[in-house]
Each structure stands twice: as C-alpha cells, then as structure tokens.
Amino acid sequence: MQIIESAKTYDVAIVGSGAGGGMATKILSEAGFDVAVLEAGPFFDPKDDEYRTQLRWPWESPRRGASSNRRSFGDFDAAYGGWNIEGEPYTKEQGTQFYWFRSRMLGGRTNHWGRISLRFGPLDFKRKSIDGLGDNWPIGYDDVAPYYDKVDKLIGVFGTRENIPNEPDGFFLPPPKPRLHELYYINGARKAGIPVIPSRLSILTKRINNERGMCFYCGQCNRACSAYADFSAGTCLIFPAQKNGGKVQLFTDAMVREVTTDENGKATGVNYINKLDRKEYHLKAKVVVMAASACSTARILLNSKSSVHQDGLGNSSGLVGRYLHDSTGASRSALIPQLLDRDIYNEDGVGGMHVYTPWWLNDKKLDFPRGYHIEVWGGMGMPGYGFGFNPNDLNKVVGGTVGGYGNSLRDDVKRYYGAVLGIAGRGESVPQRDNRCEIDNEVVDEWGIPVLKFNYKWTDHEVKQAKHMQDTFEQVLEAAGGTLLGDKPGKDRNYGLTQPGEIIHEVGTTRMGNDKRDSVTNKYSQLHDAENVFVMDAGTFVSQADKNPTWTILALAWRASDYLVDQVKQRNI
C-alpha cells in the first residue's frame, strides 16, 4: 500500500478539533493562514436534526437513554465513544489503573462537558513555591490573564465578581438564581463555615453576539446545544471561523498516525488514515499544531520516530507521556427530609449546578497539599434508564417496607423524586514523573497504530485529600439537614477517591518549561525539538489546579496561536 500524497501544502495542519484545536483554527485562519483540521471522528453539528439529542424524551431511545459501549454517558449525551472505543483499545501496566475517555467527533469532548469554566489563579501556576512539590509553570497568571479576558468575551461565561485572590474574576455574564436543593446546600455550607458562590459556566444567560442564541434552560448542555448557547469547539470556534471566510479545510474521520519530519527534524506534515477508505494519506503542512488531547498527542508524538527524533518527536527529554495527571474526585449524598413529596415545577435550569464552593483553605496548614472545589447536584431531572430502580430503598432511611409491588410503588417514586442532594469534590493532584502513558509495543489498533499503555498510581497526597473531602461532605450535608446515604468510605476504599482518569481532566504529558532537558515545549507551547510543531491541548500543563482545564486550554491555545503568527511573520518558523 502506498501513502497517498496531498497535492497542496497547507500553512498549518491542526490535529484535533476540541477546545485547543478549535481555538487554533479560529485564530490561525483569521490571521490568513490556510488551515487543515484533522479530526478522528465524524462531522457533528447539534443544530442539525440528524445529530440532535437535545429536547428528546426518554422513550425516543429504545434503551431509554442508557449508557452503552457506543456512548459511555448514555444515548442522549453528545459525546460519541467514551471509556472504550471499538477497535481502538489501550492497555494498562499490571497493578495500575487508568480510565481514558475519548470522543471521536468534530468538537471532541467539548460537545458534552460540564461547561465549568474556571481560571487558574496566581497560586495555581506556582505551587512548588508554596509546598515544594512538583514544579512551577514557566509562566504566571499575568501572562495568561489577557487571554482569559479575551476568551470570556469571545465565548461567554456566567459568574460573579467575588474578589477571591486565587479565583480570579473575569468578564462575566450574570448567573441564574439557585434551585431549591442548592439553597439547602448554601445553608448547609454557610453553617459549616464554607463559602458558596454562583457557579461559573460557559453558558449564555445573556446574548453575547447575533450569531449564537441564548440559554433556554433545558438543563441539557451535555447533549450539545442546538441554539449554540453553550461552548463547544464546533459551534463557537470552527463554524464561525468558516463563516468569517477563513481558509479552513475539515478532514473528518482522519486518524493521524504520525507527524512527518525532514532530515533536519522539522515537521513536513502528518500521515493519517482515512477511516472511510482505510488508506493512508500524507498531508503536507508548514506548521503542525497538536491538539488531539493530552494522551492522544503524546501517542502521536511517540509514534513519530525518525533518524533525528529517535525516541519520538519532541521527546529528547524523555518526558513525552510523563507527568500525566488527572483531578481527584470523591462524592457523598444525603436525603433532605424537607424535600420529600415536594411540589413539582420545572427547575431544569442551565446544564449543571448554579452554585459551587471554590477551594477555601489556601491559608491553612493541612496534612495534604493543594485543594479541591465542591460541585453540587440534585433536583427533579428528566427520568432515564435506571430511574425507578429500587424505588423504595430509601424507606430504609425514613422507615417503611422495602420492596413489594403494586400501586404503592408509584407513591414511593414520587415521594423521593428530587429529595436527594449530592456533592462532589474535584481536587488537584501532585504530578509524578512516573505516572505516564507510553507506547505498548505489542498492541496496535484497527488502523495498525501502536496503542497507549497507561501506568498511573495515586500517592498519599491524593488519598489524604479525599479523606478531607469526605469529612467536609459529612459536615456540610448534616448542616444542610440531610440524612447521609451510604457508608462513609474509609481507608480501605481510599476514602472514595476516584480512579485516575475518571474525572476526564488528564493533562501534563508534554509539559512546558524553560529547560529543554526537563520539559517538552517552551512557554509558548512550541516543541523544544522542532520549532514548527506546537501543542495546544492540555498536554502542556505543568500542574492542573483544582480547576477544570478547558478555560486554560482555550487561553493557552490563543496565546500560542498569537505567538505562532508572530514567529511566522518574523520568519523564525
């Protein structure tokens, strides 16, 4: 089989169409570059009825929205794929655990994410200076702040000005009012001495331009918005870039195998497999932007071996794939007796919580480093597969018979509908050199590409943080008047700490730094080893804060794109 050569040479090949790839597409195409975007999955536009899952009823799905190997988060979730993708496996080192969520589609995981859009604060870029662990970023908050501002204004995020030092304010749209269970949370948290503020989500509670609609409060952002009223890379970056007349060529179902390089080690383009005809193509480009997600980018770079880059492209430090880290997670829930047999009204609201607790103990000496924020869930949501299972198990808590049959089951279900308040912590882990993904030399995917093997273990830091979460959850839920559900997970269960990868905030595999022996890219996300290759996904993160990574991916991708344009103008690339 011969590799089919593209006739044209693009100015930039962008690998991946999620947050980072979407931002690169917009900024670089608007700077006049001729851009090719390669996406490993199919086209997707939530406005088109063919793709729409928003506002569908559970009975429209024969499995009532249940999750499957084809959509891990259920039939109505917008993310194709998930923890497993047929034909594209990954492996794990024995005795270690990692869950890898991939979404193969235009816009990638931005189609379904929680829209929690938090800026990293000044402390988050310099944690080593505080606790001596891990490493500082080569940049600080002031370097990124102008780009956070621009992202806020371009894409839209609601929130409130709170003047909390490590939770920088931005250009916010106004937030929605709290729901009833959120008022119970606010009361509980305040009694426990823990702050609560309006959440910060990239959802348009107010019009931001004439191209995108406003939120109509269906609570279904995870299904992707047909009005484009929340952020996803397709609807907010790639489609607008195309409409603005940018030269953007989309290659969907294009699975990139490697970045090709010349005898000097500079990139010449990418080789990809067209999933529809299963043939391999070479797409020529003067610059390559890697934005395939932290682990996919590491995989492609490690598979891009040449006489110049013998251990893989950008890997002279040996760090590609290393320092992989995910957020910590733990959760607890409680029955709120006052919410039994509650009045029913439409409280769908925006997709996700209206209130949250930012990390509040930066000044305290604790037995673990770094912190976590608290997310809140509950309410009278739309039923899906699993709703009504064990319809009266909560009788164990409030009294009454468990099990049975007959019309009383209807009453049981209604009594408990919307009566549970859940909270979850999302925290910062300490990056470890040995936590990594690497190429598994024995296994290939269906395209013949060697797959990733994960090797990741939590340390004591994360376990202790989860213990602190559990103690806090208990305190807050009891103060909210709740009856705690389930057992408090103890040391034997790592205090309910989620498995690595499960929070889907994996970052760090191509971290940035000033010393090329100790980092993969420079502070502008440019490979130390090849000046015409950039990484614009979360691979460049030195540490991840307790914040969801998307807003920082967007800001850094914009910053890197500006630098790229400047370097091309100065003929340095």
Place this chain on the structure above:
Amino acid sequence: MDRRDSLKSLLIGSVAGGLLVTGCAPSVTEADVPAEPELPGYGRNENEKLHDKKVLAEVYLNEHELETIAILCDIILPSNAEFGSASDAGVPEFIEFIVKDMPNHQLPIRGGIAWLDSYSNKLYNLEFKKLSLDQQKTICDAIAYPGKTEPDLMPGEKFFTRMRNLTMTGYFTSEIGVKDLGYKGNMPNVWDGVPQEVLDKHGLAYDPDWIAKCVDQTKRANIAEWDDQGNLLN
C-alpha cells in the same frame, strides 16, 4: 385491547417482522414485505444505527417468556384511576428490547422465569402465567420483599427485584410514566428562580445580595457589554 391482543401486536410489531418474511407465503408480494426494522431518528451516528438495526432484528425471548413478563409487569405496576398499567405504557416491549441490547439481562430473566414456573408447578401444578391472580400474588409475596425471603427462594427474590427495576424504569421513562411522575421540564423556558410559594413552604428566602448579582431576565436579549474592569454594563 386485552393483554393477549396487545402481546400479539407486540410480537408482530417488533419481534416477528423477520419471521414473517422468511415464512414467505405465496401471496406476499415485494411491496408487502415489511422493511427492515428501523427506529425513528434520535441523533444516532452510523455505527449506532447499525447496532440498533442489528438488535431490532434479533429474537431472544420466546412467546411464553413474553407473556409471563407482561403478567408480572402488571402485577408490579397495575393501572390506577388516573394512569395506565406497565403494559399500557409499553413496558413488555421495552423489556423485550432491553434484554437483547444488554445481554447481561438475558440469563437472569430467562432463568428467572424458568425458576418461577418451576416453583409455581411445585405449589399449584401449573406454570405461573396460568395461575389465578391471587395465586400469582401469593408467590410474589414470598419473593418481593428483600430481607424477608426464605433462603430457598432467593433466586426468586433476585429475579423479582430485576423485574421490578425494569418495570419501574420502563414505566417512568415512557410517555405515560413521565406524565404520572409530573416532570415539567424538557422544554424551552426562562428560569427565574424557585416559585415564591415553594420558598415560603420551605421557610426559605433568597439572599438579596446574591439575587442582585443574578440575571435580569428582561435584559437577556441585550448583547452583553462590560467596562474595562469587567463590570457588566447592561
């Protein structure tokens, strides 16, 4: 439509399409051949469409099993004055599909029905579906209450719990069930906080400082503008 009729339509509708074609009576012309079973669109990609088509064409549960399931569904959730029963809400059809779609249900459902018939034969010398409703309920009483089941009847409890789960979820995700539950969302609207009478009932009030920062829904259509400090101007 009585239970037996509805079951017949269930069998013709979603299971036997393929059987009718292979039966191939001479009078069946090309135009009469039912098309391959296909669902209305619900945002599927190509891979998913293929999967659904494959599952729809499969047959797993037999007629006897489906009849037994329909009876159990309506014991678990009969009709009341206002709303229909589980089978009125299409729960047997849902279960027929879901055991094909989630093969982990297959053995427990098939084996559970066989256990139920065996136990029924032991007590009454009749299979479960042929018992009187009172006799059926006597058996259900022995397996419907976790924690109170005789050790020998534990397979029955496990089966009944699974059937109750599938029946309840099938019902409350159906059109009738969602109406019965009273869920009011899944439609465009403008959220402007918890209704005042609900706040009053809970003895709660919005914090005025908090509310002052929230969206003024009368201005939601005005394009946002800020000053240099990030204060929203409109």
